[in-house]
Amino acid sequence: MASLVTPELIEKFVEIVGGSYVLYDQDSLTQYGRDETEKLLFLPEIVIRPRTADEISKIMILCNEHKIPVTPRAGGTGLSGGAIPTKGGVLLSIDRLNEIIEIDEQNLQVTTETGVITEVLQDAVKAKGLFYPPDPSSKGSCFIGGNIAENSGGPKAVKYGKVKDYVLNLEVVLPTGEIIWTGANVLKNSTGYNLTQLMVGSEGTLGIVTKAVFKLIPYPKQDMLMLIPFHTLESASAAVSAIFRAGYTPSSLEFVEIDALKIAAQFVDSHVVPVDDSIAAHLIVEVDGNDPEVLMKDMEGIAIALDGFDIGEIFFAEDSQQKEELWKLRRRAAEAVKSVGYTVEEDTVVPRAKLPELIHGVKDLGVKFDFKVVCYGHAGDGNIHVRINKEGFPNSYGHPEMEEILNELFKLVVSLGGTISGEHGIGLTQKRYLSLILNDTHVRLMQGIKQTFDPNNILNAGKIFD
Numbered sequence: 001m002a003s004l005v006t007p008e009l010i011e012k013f014v015e016i017v018g019g020s021y022v023l024y025d026q027d028s029l030t031q032y033g034r035d036e037t038e039k040l041l042f043l044p045e046i047v048i049r050p051r052t053a054d055e056i057s058k059i060m061i062l063c064n065e066h067k068i069p070v071t072p073r074a075g076g077t078g079l080s081g082g083a084i085p086t087k088g089g090v091l092l093s094i095d096r097l098n099e100i101i102e103i104d105e106q107n108l109q110v111t112t113e114t115g116v117i118t119e120v121l122q123d124a125v126k127a128k129g130l131f132y133p134p135d136p137s138s139k140g141s142c143f144i145g146g147n148i149a150e151n152s153g154g155p156k157a158v159k160y161g162k163v164k165d166y167v168l169n170l171e172v173v174l175p176t177g178e179i180i181w182t183g184a185n186v187l188k189n190s191t192g193y194n195l196t197q198l199m200v201g202s203e204g205t206l207g208i209v210t211k212a213v214f215k216l217i218p219y220p221k222q223d224m225l226m227l228i229p230f231h232t233l234e235s236a237s238a239a240v241s242a243i244f245r246a247g248y249t250p251s252s253l254e255f256v257e258i259d260a261l262k263i264a265a266q267f268v269d270s271h272v273v274p275v276d277d278s279i280a281a282h283l284i285v286e287v288d289g290n291d292p293e294v295l296m297k298d299m300e301g302i303a304i305a306l307d308g309f310d311i312g313e314i315f316f317a318e319d320s321q322q323k324e325e326l327w328k329l330r331r332r333a334a335e336a337v338k339s340v341g342y343t344v345e346e347d348t349v350v351p352r353a354k355l356p357e358l359i360h361g362v363k364d365l366g367v368k369f370d371f372k373v374v375c376y377g378h379a380g381d382g383n384i385h386v387r388i389n390k391e392g393f394p395n396s397y398g399h400p401e402m403e404e405i406l407n408e409l410f411k412l413v414v415s416l417g418g419t420i421s422g423e424h425g426i427g428l429t430q431k432r433y434l435s436l437i438l439n440d441t442h443v444r445l446m447q448g449i450k451q452t453f454d455p456n457n458i459l460n461a462g463k464i465f466d
Helices: 005-017 026-031 053-066 118-126 146-149 195-199 233-245 258-267 292-305 320-331 335-341 352-369 402-414 431-436 440-453
Strands: 047-048 071-075 090-094 100-104 109-113 167-173 179-181 208-215 222-230 252-257 283-288 343-351 370-379 383-389
Touching: 005 047, 005 053, 026 047, 053 071, 053 090, 053 167, 053 179, 053 208, 053 352, 100 118, 109 118, 118 146, 146 208, 167 195, 222 233, 222 252, 222 292, 222 320, 233 252, 233 283, 233 292, 233 352, 252 258, 252 320, 258 283, 258 320, 258 335, 258 370, 283 292, 283 320, 335 383, 343 402, 352 370, 352 402, 383 402, 402 431
Parallel strands: 047 090, 071 090
Antiparallel strands: 100 109, 109 208, 167 179, 167 208, 222 283, 252 283, 252 370, 343 383, 370 383
16 A cells, blocks of 8 residues: 655644654554454554544544545444544544533533443443443543443343433544534534534544533432343343333343353452353343332332243342442453353344344354354343454454454344444445445435535545445
């Protein structure tokens, strides 16, 4: 690939952000050339770490003028290759945009820069009795900007929703350098097209979000957690729908296959969950609110709703330490299974009642194509992460045999009324399967939007579609 970033341009970038924040040594290029997607590495020509929207605007004006590809990057925790600089050019990191600007307790809002770590924002508003619910498993390292780009959810989404349900307004630097606010800091807004929601989930292809205004809610004072073991995968997945049909909406409802739980327990050296070889999977069920008596009745009601399912002895977390350890197992599951060879992760979603067919079909594909597979994820909203370990195939991207496997997997998902991504996005690795979900009209409309925002196709080009 021919170099587009000339010494003259490097000098201009240095004038904008300072020499300490323009990087082109090999270690930096390698660090920023990957995210958490499989084992992929694409090197940028240069890494720039601006501090303000104005600096980003100046960078984008230069890059647009010279038609230099720009890949925006938040925390680098993505799982679909969205932050990998496949076109070379400039890797633009927002990690220095890390200030929480204002917590407005009167209006239950927070204004923040987008390089803030999600858990840092959550803890800051929690200290004031407020709650920002979107709760991805990587919350300790992912950035608010990445959450907006992927419309992140996490375990709390089943009750509280995703990022899109909390965003009120966004400051965005467009590919051509203009800076806009997309909405208003109000709870209702029917003033023209909803550019705010258009940006959410657009995977950094339409603009670089530099500030966000989120609505908040009061923090629930109590929560209770239980771990329900099941002797078969089918009973565990079928139980999910039964809980909701009985009238309960947990704050979290997670499915973890026993093999994933064993790997995670060994990875974090945890013994909180007794491992029984007769158990095939667990559901982690959490309820929250302000009245402990109501929550206890909900827990009892959920247990009664599962009467007749093939379950083992239910484990109730007795204190905050046990709760934290159970959540640590769930949150570290992806990292743990990846470390032992389950490098390909897919982010499937089906209607809750179809979960048994999805799990059964995934296992059948493992037998057919000779790969090992573990499943876990946000069963409460039908979002199951499928982790594949096929010897000699650490990546799906660029491997025809793995692409055949995933094509079959996604056909199964579509046949069940589902879709191919719930919260990880399409990015680089999923775009070849987009036609299973979207027809030519869908893609034409999306490409038209991209052309309007980014006429020279410089911003995260080659992601979602070509």
